[in-house]
Amino acid sequence: AMARETLVGPLLEHRTQRLNRALQREVLSKEALNALHEPFLVATIGLGLYVAVTRWGLPIDQVMLLALLFGRLLGHLQKIQKNHQRAVACDSAYWSIRETIDEAAAAREPAVGTAPVSLTREIALRDVVLKYGDNKVLDHASLVIPKGQVTVIIGPSGAGKTSIVDLVTGLVRPESGEVYVDDVALEHADIKAWRRKIGYVPQETFLLHESVAVNVTLGDPELGRDTVEATLKEANAWDFVASLPEGIDTVVGERGAAMSGGQRQRIAIARALAHTPDLVVLDEATASLDPKSEAEICATVKRLRGRMTVLAVSHQPALLGVADKVYRLEAGEVREVSAGERNNSLREIA
The missing domain is CATH 3.40.50.300 (P-loop containing nucleotide triphosphate hydrolases)
Structure with a gap:
């Protein structure tokens, strides 16, 4: 109605691009973590087996047990990392909501009067x-x-x-x-x-x-x-x-x-x-x-x-x-x- 679309359009486009870039970074970081998890797990277990057998001389049954426990530990660590990423992604939204709640609480109307009111005149x-x-x-x-x-x-x-x-x-x-x-x-x-x-x-x-x-x-x-x-x-x-x-x-x-x-x-x-x-x-x-x-x-x-x-x-x-x-x-x-x-x-x- 005020012919301001030429001003609002570029502003909306700029903010949309910023949001897209942030989403792209989030997706890339998640996928990179998923892609690197298995190679890292295999390499770590392989190195551990090599050290356990050649350097420490551990029996093969103990080595396999340690490999199983270590694999499960890394699986749990990956879940922790993913949850941390979700928390970071939601962090700004959480604090924005907290700020809104705090502002509403500060603006809450105090209840000061107690006298009953009845409109009769x-x-x-x-x-x-x-x-x-x-x-x-x-x-x-x-x-x-x-x-x-x-x-x-x-x-x-x-x-x-x-x-x-x-x-x-x-x-x-x-x-x-x-x-x-x-x-x-x-x-x-x-x-x-x-x-x-x-x-x-x-x-x-x-x-x-x-x-x-x-x-x-x-x-x-x-x-x-x-x-x-x-x-x-x-x-x-x-x-x-x-x-x-x-x-x-x-x-x-x-x-x-x-x-x-x-x-x-x-x-x-x-x-x-x-x-x-x-x-x-x-x-x-x-x-x-x-x-x-x-x-x-x-x-x-x-x-x-x-x-x-x-x-x-x-x-x-x-x-x-x-x-x-x-x-x-x-x-x-x-x-x-x-x-x-x-x-x-x-x-x-x-």
């Missing part, structure tokens, strides 16, 4: 400052996400809309200020328990090369086929799933390749709804969809109003049409957009 950001390095994304920002309502956050690309989602889900911590669920600050909350009450739908939907049912439940044994069917209906996905050759047992293909963009997104919404969350997060979930698919997802969001709390990050006018609250984020500041200002905001986004 609202989620609130109060005077929040958030920085990434020297870049201030939020500057004393405050907003309220009422329970049971649809709240939409708009703003230019790179303004920090997804950062608000990260704050609400506890993936990042503010420099100052706090995020509250009712009266419980997320700093003190049992964050894993809170996340289990969230259903998240990203812009880039990731589907497993598995059946529709597995993609909805993610293998959770507590979610049966009735739950799968109910959540697919909730996500306005049941009609097309029921028409598939094997229904909910139909394999969606690698990354959902057998499905259209709208179908993949509706399966992702069903996945988010499967465990009946308190909060549903839509992070640009209608981007790049055709108008019909977008309208179906907006209808789904509208049906959730009153039963679940919805937080949506969007540039799309359709989602703004079903919103109870709209906030505009720009230059680190958050401002609520009144119903009368929404049309002007939509023109600015366009």
